[in-house]
Amino acid sequence: MRIHITSFLVIVSLIPCIAQSKFKAKYLEPISAVSLKENVYALASDSLKGRATGSEGEHKAALFIRNQFIEAGLLPYNDTSYFQNIGLWSWRWDDFTFELNDENLSNYDDFVYLSSSPIAEPIQAPCVFIGNASDTILNKIKLDGKIAFILIDNLKRWYSAANKARQNGAIAVVMAHKNDPTSFHTISERLKVMHQKASIGSSKPEYPENSIKAFAVNSDLSKRLFGLSIDSLINLRRPKDIKQLPSPKLKLYCPLIVEEANANNVVAYLPGKNRDKEALVISAHYDHIGEHYNGICLGADDNASGTAAVIELAKAFAPLKGKLDKNIIFIATSGEEKGLLGAFYFADHADEHHFNLKANINIDMIGRLDSTHKANYIYTIGNNHYPEFDSLLHVANNMVEPLIIQYEYNKSQGFGNFLRLSDHYAFHRNNVPVMGFFSGLHADYHKPSDTPDKIDYQEMEKRVKLIFTTAYLAAQKTAFSSQTD
Incomplete structure (x- = not known):
């Protein structure tokens, strides 16, 4: 002008x-x-x-x-x-579901959802332990249509391991820290505050259908899933030994409530x-x-x-x-x-x-x-x-x-x-x-x-x-x- x-x-x-x-x-x-x-x-x-x-x-x-x-x-x-x-538009998390044998586990005590993309329809599938998601294990264990359980050394940097499992067919990923049980509680407390807040924007949120669905879990949960502690699981490195573990069925559901703000x-x-x-x-x-x-x-x-x-x-x-x-x-x-x-x-x-x-x-x-x-x-x-x-x-x-x-x-x-x-x-x-x-x-x-x-x-x-x-x-x-x- x-x-x-x-x-x-x-x-x-x-x-x-x-x-x-x-x-x-x-x-x-x-x-x-x-x-x-x-x-x-x-x-x-x-x-x-x-x-x-x-x-x-x-x-x-x-x-x-x-x-x-x-x-x-x-x-x-x-x-x-x-x-x-x-x-x-505003969107906020509804109640989360993480069921093992028809028992809904405790959000933020037993598990916490890491991803930003919702699970809009319940996922029901067997959970398969894959160690640290090494190529040796992934070449021997099929993950198509299954939930992968991974041990990692940094729950804040979960994406890479979760994405690798997804690329090998996993429909969701559950992760635990391999040697620091306190790290779960740290990330859980931080995400609890974030999950309780509504998000807001000028348009409805959209998420790709193949987005990663990832959870962190308390280390104690490994015994309920596979009958072994994290210390025992971490020593399983051969695909043959891993295949002998049980494959418990999980039900996962993390819906969003989306409405005009x-x-x-x-x-x-x-x-x-x-x-x-x-x-x-x-x-x-x-x-x-x-x-x-x-x-x-x-x-x-x-x-x-x-x-x-x-x-x-x-x-x-x-x-x-x-x-x-x-x-x-x-x-x-x-x-x-x-x-x-x-x-x-x-x-x-x-x-x-x-x-x-x-x-x-x-x-x-x-x-x-x-x-x-x-x-x-x-x-x-x-x-x-x-x-x-x-x-x-x-x-x-x-x-x-x-x-x-x-x-x-x-x-x-x-x-x-x-x-x-x-x-x-x-x-x-x-x-x-x-x-x-x-x-x-x-x-x-x-x-x-x-x-x-x-x-x-x-x-x-x-x-x-x-x-x-x-x-x-x-x-x-x-x-x-x-x-x-």
């Missing part, structure tokens, strides 16, 4: 004069460290369990945000609902004074990464801080209902941690809201101080692509207690390209001018230690006041109205 230079110069000269004359300091009074703190603590509470996309904790957060929008007097984005389902953006708007649909979008993602094996990731900075800011901005703008030239859309997005899914959905489905999106201000992690600053700063992202937005920012910064504007994250490339790593990218991709606000990375990022007590609420208040003032300027008639070609 190229902006006509003449139009741009006119805009830059007009906005400070017109907008500053209308701006009143009282607009900033509702923005306070106290209320920001209250909202961060509410969103990053233990009861929400890290607000994983589509989770019950996220649903509770969505209701909290909706109620805050209603209290501020905002209207539902489509004049019907504050919730925008973003069209995702209840994952929603929370979207409301403040009407402008005109009847047209031009709108400024103020966004922040409210989802986080949920529970991990090492605890609940509360996501206080990422991104309860940004969501609290959106709520605070909604209340601060509420007295200006019907007085600004542009509508202001306030959106708390879901699915950011899964790949900006909620922001992409909103930006790509204009038919669901019919607004003409003129600019986006995105807020993601504004509650902390990074290692290079003590106070009074903010990073901005994306405004290097949009000089008009950058000019508005600097005008706004002169209208409040000024912060040091930092551009370092505009320079990052590759995976560290922060333009692509938060919701503003969904709008930038559609040629909507964007500016992201960010306070920098820290050691608690995506860890249970990202807690509300570590937020600097006084600093956050100053940042939100700058964001409000920038948004106020962006909501003027002359902002983002230049000709493009």
Whole structure:
């Protein structure tokens, strides 16, 4: 997009004069460290369990945000609902079956499923011991239609041995560690946490029919299967001796429950004074990464801080209902941690809201101080692509207690390209001018230690006041109205 230079110069000269004359300091009074703190603590509470996309904790957060929008007097984005389902699918494991002689063994105590592909239909077949799956043994023992039992020396690196057995006809693989009985419990505990979490994505999961079906088992199970301990089995190396072992029948079943996900953006708007649909979008993602094996990731900075800011901005703008030239859309997005899914959905489905999106201000992690600053700063992202937005920012910064504007994250490339790593990218991709606000990375990022007590609420208040003032300027008639070609 190229902006006509003449139009741009006119805009830059007009906005400070017109907008500053209308701006009143009282607009900033509702923005306070106290209320920001209250909202961060509410969103990053233990009861929400890290607000994983589509989770019950996220649903509770969505209701909290909706109620805050209603209290501020905002209207539902489509004049019907504050919730925008973003069209995702979720899948989670159902109960696992590992039956020996009609007895279902104990999941995570006796066995654990290693594969990510489900066993959609029960497998019933004899289990055959094949040692360490050496070529000598596999050349003598047929595995077609059978379940292979393998001894390996690293349960974390199970794939190679399992794949070798599958290529030789095994329909499933059971594995035990040859000399470390504790390794089963280690991997079982880790997978137990993973299995209890739902996965979520923009399409139904698909798995190839010939995918590997692999289990790890407690070493003690070998006696129930073959009548011998692992120590005895490990000494069986000749195919002739192995063939004399029993071939117990197993029943294996690991189904997935796949369903449409209840994952929603929370979207409301403040009407402008005109009847047209031009709108400024103020966004922040409210989802986080949920529970991990090492605890609940509360996501206080990422991104309860940004969501609290959106709520605070909604209340601060509420007295200006019907007085600004542009509508202001306030959106708390879901699915950011899964790949900006909620922001992409909103930006790509204009038919669901019919607004003409003129600019986006995105807020993601504004509650902390990074290692290079003590106070009074903010990073901005994306405004290097949009000089008009950058000019508005600097005008706004002169209208409040000024912060040091930092551009370092505009320079990052590759995976560290922060333009692509938060919701503003969904709008930038559609040629909507964007500016992201960010306070920098820290050691608690995506860890249970990202807690509300570590937020600097006084600093956050100053940042939100700058964001409000920038948004106020962006909501003027002359902002983002230049000709493009």
